[in-house]
Amino acid sequence: MLTRSLVFYRWSSEPLRPPFSPTETATRLRAEGIHDPEFLVLTGNEVTTAVNIIQEGGSSSPTRLQLLALRGDDQHPTQWQPGGPINTLPVLDGHYPADVTHVTLWPDGIAGQDLHKNAPRPGRLGHFLRTRMAEYVRFEPLYNPDMFEKLLRMRGGLRSVEIGISRPDYSVEDAGILETFFPQAFGPSAPSLRVKVGMGKHGARNKYLEQPLEDAALHAAENAHEIVDALIISGYDPALGKVDTINMLKQRLRVETDLPRDPGVPAIPEASATYAALDAAHDKFTTDGTFGRALRAQVIDEG
Known part of the structure; x- marks a missing residue:
């Protein structure tokens, strides 16, 4: 499996x-x-x-x-055995x-x-x-609908944002929304960057990130998922009465499952079983309203 x-x-x-x-x-x-x-x-x-x-x-x-x-x-894998040389892994023309x-x-x-x-x-x-x-x-x-509701409650009260990006060419059109965090001077020569901005542990508790930084963080959560490989947001949650933290990449709407291996290609799951599992999860999230809640949360955030 x-x-x-x-x-x-x-x-x-x-x-x-x-x-x-x-x-x-x-x-x-x-x-x-x-x-x-x-x-x-x-x-x-x-x-x-x-x-x-x-x-x-x-x-x-x-x-x-x-x-x-x-x-x-240029990215071709190699093979090696203990005590032996490194060789190119054979692949047919x-x-x-x-x-x-x-x-x-x-x-x-x-x-x-x-x-x-x-x-x-x-x-x-x-x-x-x-x-x-x-x-x-x-x-x-x-995303998990409850997470999005928490994120919306934090609006106006963000304390810190940690963001990491990779910038492959297929998603470069998304990179512009991150210029608030990363100076243009880095350019495409820096394929991977990570930065944290915040008020600091010892800063005044009623000080929050300025609006452009907050807007950029929320926009990244919605639109830059292809280039963001880390996004951790901390902010004041009035429902809790304290600062809380959301690791966005761990709050994706997902189902963990074990799938049977493809008999001919054991490194990948069997296709029909995989599509059946996707259908089953889709049906469940549709029936119990999870998709509807997640979509409504995003529409509220966009508005």
């Missing part, structure tokens, strides 16, 4: 762009891939991404795909070492994936579709 986190997002069309249809896009992409398999691979400056369509879906059925992070020649995640897009605007340490995030799918297909879709993470 393989342990995976089933993580959920809201997908939506980009503003001022034609409506995004997962089914129509998947159908077009499958046809392009049959005509030219290399069309399914997008090589960037730092990352190479591929998409494998599993099921096109329809008006009442989900679209399913595999999203792959491919490793090029035209093949790539790949990290794989299974993605489902449901017609109700929810998306899900089986997340693991090296899994590509949906932002790479968005970049791929924008570049290859001129299709525009955005993915926003869904």
Whole structure:
């Protein structure tokens, strides 16, 4: 068995762009891939991404795909045994070492994936579709509704923000919202940065972060999930009567599960079992109202 986190997002069309249809896009992409398999691979400056369509879906059925992070020649893994030399791990010509995640897009605007340490995030799918297909879709993470309610209560009373980012080329369009924290002088030559801003343990208890910093922190929580790899927010929670801390990345809406290994590729879970687990979690969160509460919280925050 393989342990995976089933993580959920809201997908939506980009503003001022034609409506995004997962089914129509998947159908077009499958046809392009049959005509030219290399069309399914997008090589960037730092990352190479591929998409494998599993099921096109329809008006009442989900679209399913595999999203792959491919490793090029400069990132090719090596092999080693104790007492022996380091050698290149053999890979057939035209093949790539790949990290794989299974993605489902449901017609109700929810998306899900089986997340693991090296899994590509949906932002790479968005970049791929924008570049290859001129299709525009955005993915926003869904958080535990109770956490979002706490975050809203903290508005106007944030004491500190710790934020770390990575900046692969597929998400550089999100980086602008973080300029409040990171000077432009760092530029793209600094692919990973981490900073903490706050009032300090010994500062006055009724002093809080200025509005631009608070706005940037909340905006990062909503929109920069593809480049943020750490986001810890502390602030005064009037419901508790004290300062509390939220580690945003640990508050994602998720289900921890064990999935059977693929018999032919034991390093990844079996696809049908993975999609079935995603469907089961989606059905549960829909039925018990969790998705509705999470979406309402985000709408309130955006307003």
